[in-house]
Amino acid sequence: MRKIIRFTPLLPKPVWKLCSCRCHTGSEAAVQQSEGGGQIQNKVNLKIFLFWCTFEFEIVGERVYSSFLYLHKIKKKCQRKRPSCPAVLDHFDRQYGEELGELWTSARTALLDPRSWQYGVMLNRFSVLTDITQKLQSQGFSALLPQTNSSASLCSKPSLQCYIHPLSLRFPSQAHRPGRLKQYYLINAASLLPVLALQVRDEDRVLDLCSAPGGKAVAIMQSATPAFLCCNEPDPHRREWLTKTLESFLPHCLSSRVTVSGQDGRLLGQTEAGFYDKVLVDAPCSNDRSWLYSSSIQQGAQRLKDREKLPLIQAQLLRSALSAVRPGGVVVYSTCTLSSYENWAVVEKILEDFPQAEPEDLWEEIAFPLSNYFTFSPPPNQKHAHPKKYALGLLVVPQNGKMWGPMFVSRIRRKE
Numbered sequence: 001m002r003k004i005i006r007f008t009p010l011l012p013k014p015v016w017k018l019c020s021c022r023c024h025t026g027s028e029a030a031v032q033q034s035e036g037g038g039q040i041q042n043k044v045n046l047k048i049f050l051f052w053c054t055f056e057f058e059i060v061g062e063r064v065y066s067s068f069l070y071l072h073k074i075k076k077k078c079q080r081k082r083p084s085c086p087a088v089l090d091h092f093d094r095q096y097g098e099e100l101g102e103l104w105t106s107a108r109t110a111l112l113d114p115r116s117w118q119y120g121v122m123l124n125r126f127s128v129l130t131d132i133t134q135k136l137q138s139q140g141f142s143a144l145l146p147q148t149n150s151s152a153s154l155c156s157k158p159s160l161q162c163y164i165h166p167l168s169l170r171f172p173s174q175a176h177r178p179g180r181l182k183q184y185y186l187i188n189a190a191s192l193l194p195v196l197a198l199q200v201r202d203e204d205r206v207l208d209l210c211s212a213p214g215g216k217a218v219a220i221m222q223s224a225t226p227a228f229l230c231c232n233e234p235d236p237h238r239r240e241w242l243t244k245t246l247e248s249f250l251p252h253c254l255s256s257r258v259t260v261s262g263q264d265g266r267l268l269g270q271t272e273a274g275f276y277d278k279v280l281v282d283a284p285c286s287n288d289r290s291w292l293y294s295s296s297i298q299q300g301a302q303r304l305k306d307r308e309k310l311p312l313i314q315a316q317l318l319r320s321a322l323s324a325v326r327p328g329g330v331v332v333y334s335t336c337t338l339s340s341y342e343n344w345a346v347v348e349k350i351l352e353d354f355p356q357a358e359p360e361d362l363w364e365e366i367a368f369p370l371s372n373y374f375t376f377s378p379p380p381n382q383k384h385a386h387p388k389k390y391a392l393g394l395l396v397v398p399q400n401g402k403m404w405g406p407m408f409v410s411r412i413r414r415k416e
């Protein structure tokens, strides 16, 4: 059904342009653009955010439903499509075209359209959540993971809760509210997979070796109450950001359990050998999404040059993590790149060097139950191998409608 919604910006300068309107019932609503004043009919809730915005309202017709309007600034620079960096794109085309074949063609299209990127809403169990869950559900968001509870209490069973929308709707990020914890963290839902793979249990000793800005540390604290979580980040600016994240999401009563350190993760394994039950190595990597939008050709070229050094640093971090974990404990290695040199090759190298390390197949536990939401790819040279084709790790490749990733995740157990 086509509806005309009379719209007049009630908005302050700079003027906003209404560019599209979609209803989660699936029907399209046409929007009458106007430069003058006016009203959104039956407005129930109006929110304005900078740049991409959500405009919530209700239309009273034969049916009542909520809808979203995306607004963006008329400013010319915002109307232009964000340019990708040609040097980086060319490099990715050559490497990923060979490694991923057809899957790269569709991943490329998805990555080159930031407006199609999806964002998950990870709830913070330490805040009051009733209004947020209702709001998310009324807007067509649904829970990605099975939920065990939704109350906010350290005594209740913790659970990682993330809401996702089938369309590329972006829930507004939450501003800092003095004295109040944030209710949610916007996250690429594929970033939760390393945390799920880590299987943190209450009273575990956990190390987040490369922790800033802290998204996965927050996710770890949603999934369990560890005895101890050390969040390590050597870069001082990023460590400050990490500290702020932890302050915004975790209550004071957890401060004895959650600490921040600033060591070089490559050396930490020696100083704290065998201390941890679980170690997450969310390694510095090529970060395909952001590299594609490098701010200048020079920055793109420099990143590609530095890229060659990454597999060595990643292997050093993984080796350090395997020293830090106790016999029988697990290390999860993750990156947000599609590059086989930073993913499978790093894991293969470590397994060669470290006879006590044993990879664990995550297909049954993680990939199969979530395959409706994520597209997984096996290693390039193993495309047709079976049945252990995911033994070294899972690679999430962004695809239209499943815009999560890139994310690589591998779990390695240190044998007893």
Ligand SMILES: C[S@@+](CC[C@H](N)C(=O)[O-])C[C@H]1O[C@@H](n2cnc3c(N)ncnc32)[C@H](O)[C@@H]1O
Binding pocket: 209, 210, 211, 212, 213, 214, 215, 216, 217, 232, 233, 234, 235, 238, 263, 264, 265, 266, 282, 283, 284, 285, 317
């Ligand atoms: C992919 S980011 C981590 C993202 C973070 N885990 C999250 O979920 O928000 C990688 C981080 O590793 C840090 N890093 C770089 N070199 C490192 C090293 N030698 N030891 C530990 N961390 C390092 C970077 O500064 C960066 O903050």
